[in-house]
Amino acid sequence: MIPLSWYLTLAAALFVIGLFGALARRNAVGVLMGVELILNAVNINLIAFWRYGNPMQLTGQLFSIFVIAVAAAEAAVGLALIIAIYRIRGTVNLDELDTLKG
Known part of the structure; x- marks a missing residue:
């Protein structure tokens, strides 16, 4: 039987990779992928x-099934928003999306 600490180490590594991906990326799709990795780390911890x-x-x-459903809804809405923004602005670079500023 695999010890609990191995699962927690795997989940912590996935969480850190996802957090880095969500905070360091400039592309909106990369940020969504980072958030999905974070949610997968949460699922590993729950199970x-x-x-x-x-x-x-x-x-x-x-709880894990609920998190998977929330992640699917988040991905669908997030990708729909990214496609709508790309059609209007022509880019998905988060640094160039400043329409709410002043």
Whole structure:
């Protein structure tokens, strides 16, 4: 049986990679990919704690399914917004999107 610390280490690594991807990217699609990695790290934590906690209750699996549904909705809405912005502005570079400024 794989120890809990290995799952937590994997989830922490995924979270850090996703956080770096969300904060360091200038492309909007890259930021969305970073957010998806962060949500996948959360799912690994939920399932790992469910497995090592009380596997008779399904709370970890239910929360994980809820996070997957939220991630799918976020990706769909985010990509729709990016496509709409690209049609209007011609770019998805986040530094050039300043229409709300002054």
